[in-house]
Amino acid sequence: MTRQPAVPPARTKNLEQRRRSRLPALLATTALVGTAFAVLPAGSASASSHREAPLVAGTPKLDATDTYAFVSPDKPDTVTILGNFQPFEEPSGGPNFYPWSDDAKYDINIDNNGDAKADITYEFTFRSAYQDRKSFLYNTGAVTSLTDPDLNFRQTYSVRRIDADGRSKLLRKADAAPSDVGAASMPDYGALRDGAVQPVAGGGHVFAGQADDPFFLDLRIFDLLYGGNLSEVGNDTLHGYNVNTLGIQIPKSQLTAGGDPVIGVWTSVLTENSKGRQVSVSRLGSPLVNEAVLPVKEKDVWNASVPSGDAQFGKYVLDPEVPKLVQSIYGIPAPATPRNDLAQVFLTGVPGLTQPKKVTPSEELRLNTAVAPSATPNRLGVLKGDLAGFPNGRRLGDDVVDISLQALEGALLPGHAAAVDGLGDGVDANDKAFGTTFPYVALPWSGSVTRPGPQGATSFLTGARPTGSGSPAGGLGEPVALGSLGLLALLGAGVAVRRRRTALPA
Structure with missing residues (x-):
């Protein structure tokens, strides 16, 4: 199955360009970021994809932050895929708060045959409306439902599935959950969240709305690796911030093809350029790639590229910058290059677990849908024998920083130092408990309280x-x-x- 016949030529070309750069860059990213963190004591952390490239940093509504894909723990016959966007949402940031863009297409892409091309795409588009433009308020009273007249600013969205059979409308004009203005404005935000979960034909569900940012990290790595002397560590930079979340929960049978249970996943955001063509401005599969691995000259190129062309970024993975920087600052020897040991984890998938039957090396978040959810999830996933965790997809609670740094410092190499197996950044969990049902992300931080801090x-x-x-x-x-x-x-x-x-x- 391939998506290309169902997509207009202009968009197909763009999709191909967008898929050229992610995993090799991820190797570079995780090798770069992971190696840095591997040498840091408890309290350090890494960066995901928040404000990672010059162009998208100026258009936060289009900025993808993290992608998650896992077999649904409460519905193991389905797969849940989540895409987060718009980083660093200050909960009290009114009066406009944090809308989705009306001029963008937010895509969740699935490669189900290993060819580094999207065979299935779920496309989300949004429309905005004010009930009363004479008011400056986001809401003019307490909001008790998504159709409450007091919700002055509303957004609806539509979802299309695009595959080899064409385009099918799954949902039209569904209500998106609003930003959580505060307790006085939205006394039962949980009810608003529940109302924004919509069923779709074939047994699935979709969601669009605000949520607590589920990633945990310390972004001060960019101050020369935590101050150059580890004086700046231990602060969860995303504590108390929100993101916008898209989610789909789809039966496995609708995602896999040809008897291969492995799928590759990434999100992308498309907008129209001055020539009227759809172009990609943001792209995200596995964590820790564009933000910390690629040099500035490649960051916008990466966001405009597609997985099938990812070989162009391989040099940054096989010979990453960060281990050299760590060695120069902290005296920790960088692992020998080229880092061929990372190729299976980040480019082709792990044989017998996340590697497709036929594979084109590319950066995708690969998930083996045949692996059942773990009854006792381990935050370190596959490294600790929990085959349902990262890098087999990515669950909300997976500590991708610790996993990546251990792998990047040689945990998969025979005879590696015993100390590598205990490396960690000291940030082991999210600042809020996750939900037990779709969409699983925690409710957003309320705008009526001061943003929590350490x-x-x-x-x-x-x-x-x-x-x-x-x-x-x-x-x-x-x-x-x-x-x-x-x-x-x-x-x-x-x-x-x-x-x-x-x-x-x-």
Whole structure:
């Protein structure tokens, strides 16, 4: 099965270009980032794909951050694929908060025959609407449902499946879950999340909405590997931030082909250029690739490329920059190059587990759908004998930083140093518990509270001050909190006046 006959020539060419660069770059990325982390003590972390390339950093709505693919733990006859977008969403970032782009196509791509081309694509498109453009508010009262008149800004979305048989509309004008403005505006956000999970024909489900960012890491690696002396470690940079999440849960039988249970997955975002052609501006399969491995000159090229052309980035994987940097700063010898030991993990898949029957080396998040979910998941996945974990797909709780750094420092090589097996970054879990049903991601952080930090959060209502060493002199204090409440009261009064005027006869 191949997708190309069902796709217009312009888009097919673009899809081919988009798939040229990911896994070799991933090798470079994970080799680069992983090696760096392998030499760092507990508390260090790595970078995923947040603001990783110059062009997409200026268009955050189009920026893919992470991709996940796993056999659904509560419905093992299905596969769940999640794509996250728009990094570093500050929960209280109103009044516009964090919409999806109306001018983009958000794709979830599946390669089910190993040829590094999309055989199935689930395409999400969005439309925005305001109920009352005379108000500046995202919502004009407490929102209790996705169709509540008080939800001033709404987005709906449609989903199409594109494969060799053509294009089929799975969903039309479904309601996306809004940003979580706060407890007063959305007193039961969980109900709004539940309302945004939609069934599709054939036994699947889809979701679009905001969620807690499930990745955990310390981005201060970019300050010359944590300050050059490990003085900057141990902070989960994404703690308290949200992302926008797309999700599909589809029966395995609709994703696999030819008796091969292995699929390759990646997300991509397409927009129209000045010539009216669809071009890729963001692409993401496995974690830890574009952001920390590729040089600046290649980052935008990577986002515009496709897996079938990934060989062009192989040199950054086989001879990565980071191990050399680590050696120069910390005196840790870099593993010998070329790093051929990483090719199976990141380019072709692991034989007998995630390698397709026929494979074109490429960067995809590969998943063996025949492996049942683990009753006791291990965060280190395959390295610790849990064959349902990364790099066999990626579950939300997989510690991809620790896994990658151990593999990149030689855990798969015979005779490697015993110390390699215990390497880790000290950040072993997400800051929120994940759900037990689709879409599994945790509910977003609410905009009505101060964004949590390592030293503790400030109470909005009481003005309580953090007690940790990071507390600013004087803290927030009562005057600030009371002033905030006064602002809310003023806004509430304004809404009440507007409503009363609306009720009066013309």
